[in-house]
Amino acid sequence: MSVIPLRSPQQWSDEQIKLTATKNRRVAINLLIEKYRQPLLRHALYILRDQDDAYDIVQETFVRAIRETRLFDPDFRIKAWLFRVAKNLCLNQLRNTSRRAAILHANPMPDRQEAQQWKTLFDGEQSILMMETLDKLGADHREILVLRYYDELSYIEIAQVLDIKLGTVMSRLSRARKKLLDVLPHEIVENR
């Protein structure tokens, strides 16, 4: 029963959606869901690499958004908030998964097929290679690179999502890219 606006939801700015919320909160939330579900799903997939888990994360993020009373406050940063909630949920999910894996230590040799399953999510060798390269970086560097170059968030939005200063975004991103130089396979650079 989602509302079909005349324009595509991606064309609505958050400010316009906030304005809609003053008349009809439900319509505004539906617009937000339509606008952000794909970007949030992509973010969760980059982090979790599991389609079902990523789907659940997006759903939970929107459930929290619906319950958030400040969501349409004039100074509330909707995009940063959504990405922050999704990011934290992804981290929790990763922690739970690794804890579960530790508990189920009975299988020390992980199923090779299962371990490689995430690759089917990504199209082309280059994409898979890029994801494998990211794995060689630390969590902070991986996270900021995904937010900037995959999710295409602005520096200010990244600062809001990670709750750090703009200067820290710049320096962390630079360090991440420098580190990437060491681990990035040659073929990716050359095929530019």
Add this chain to the structure above:
Amino acid sequence: MGTHLPFTCREVEACAAALLDEQLSPAEEEMVEEHLERCDTCADLIDAMDAQRIKPPRIQLIQQNDYWEDMDAVLQSELDRADANSQSPVSKQMILFYAAVLLLTIMWGWHHKQRANHLERIVYTQQQTLEQLERVSNPSLTGQNAKVSYHPTKMEL
């Protein structure tokens, strides 16, 4: 190297990504460029970073038309719940107020019950004392006559 330059190598390194992403102010950019003109090490680093190919990996997700259907169902029922809560005739504050009144009433009743018990105990003790005094002051009372009892008029509690 670079101490006489407007930006140190360390500072240039810290804002390298911002330079490539065109996030620096014109003044900052000018200072970095000035540094790069004179510092080969930093220039090489920026060139190498610029050559990095950081494109989002392509995700091939098969999304049928009904892909979002399950999520929509959950979210719409969540929205229904939120609407119902916001339209509820009894607000949360009212519920809290009524709960507080109920609690105070129960406490008030319990307090008076305690007070009544206490007074009853006092009356009983006084009654016992009076009976003893009567027996002491009139030792001739024996047998049936020895039974002296006082029944003070009931107090209004």
